[in-house]
Amino acid sequence: MSILKKTNIVGEVDAVLINNDASVDLTSGRVDQATVTYGGFVGDAHFGLTRESCVRVAQQYNEGTEIRNVRQISILSVEEMQGIAETMEIPELKPEWVGANLSIWGIPKLTELPPSARLIFDGGASLVVDMENGPCKYPGDIVEKFHPGHGRRFTAAAMGRRGITAWVEREGIIKNGAKVTLHIPPQRLYEV
Numbered sequence: 001m002s003i004l005k006k007t008n009i010v011g012e013v014d015a016v017l018i019n020n021d022a023s024v025d026l027t028s029g030r031v032d033q034a035t036v037t038y039g040g041f042v043g044d045a046h047f048g049l050t051r052e053s054c055v056r057v058a059q060q061y062n063e064g065t066e067i068r069n070v071r072q073i074s075i076l077s078v079e080e081m082q083g084i085a086e087t088m089e090i091p092e093l094k095p096e097w098v099g100a101n102l103s104i105w106g107i108p109k110l111t112e113l114p115p116s117a118r119l120i121f122d123g124g125a126s127l128v129v130d131m132e133n134g135p136c137k138y139p140g141d142i143v144e145k146f147h148p149g150h151g152r153r154f155t156a157a158a159m160g161r162r163g164i165t166a167w168v169e170r171e172g173i174i175k176n177g178a179k180v181t182l183h184i185p186p187q188r189l190y191e192v
Helices: 078-088 138-146 151-158
Strands: 005-018 029-031 033-037 050-052 066-068 073-077 102-105 118-121 126-132 164-170 172-175 179-184
Touching: 005 033, 005 172, 073 078, 078 102, 078 151, 118 164, 138 151
Parallel strands: 073 102
Antiparallel strands: 005 029, 005 102, 005 179, 033 172, 050 066, 073 164, 118 126, 118 179, 126 164
8 A cells, every 4th residue: 555645736847956066155057957866966066875964953963974865955936935035025036046956836835845755757756855944044145145135034034935855766857847746645743
């Protein structure tokens, strides 16, 4: 019996992006397609089966500890980005400015997708949602270059709308305009 449920929710890739040098800054550049392997998007700064731990998992590991890379890919919602831009009072918020790898439209409440949900693309690739990508100040620094006086608003405006991180379950190709179908696991609330 399959535990994952295929939904009727089908989105579309708005943009495929790669950051090939994170030491410069977090901005990514648009490409026509990404080759997706078990390490992530080939050529992207977050590519790899493992990574050094960072502030995201500071309560679990000392910074710099080698861990499994479940933050291979950053995915944003076009609709949520428009909402963030409106809150920031700027005309647009480009996915390049926040270091995204994918910008997708048509999947409601993308940032709220549960861990282990699958995004299955018509090019064969399948991505597994790790978790919500919490907002930080660095995208605001980039926004500030394009909209002076507004960058500091990013963190608060993006709360609950910053998108998700994901890792590769199945290799393939993801192209601009590709269709993506949402598959979700059973939903339960685990209370502590």
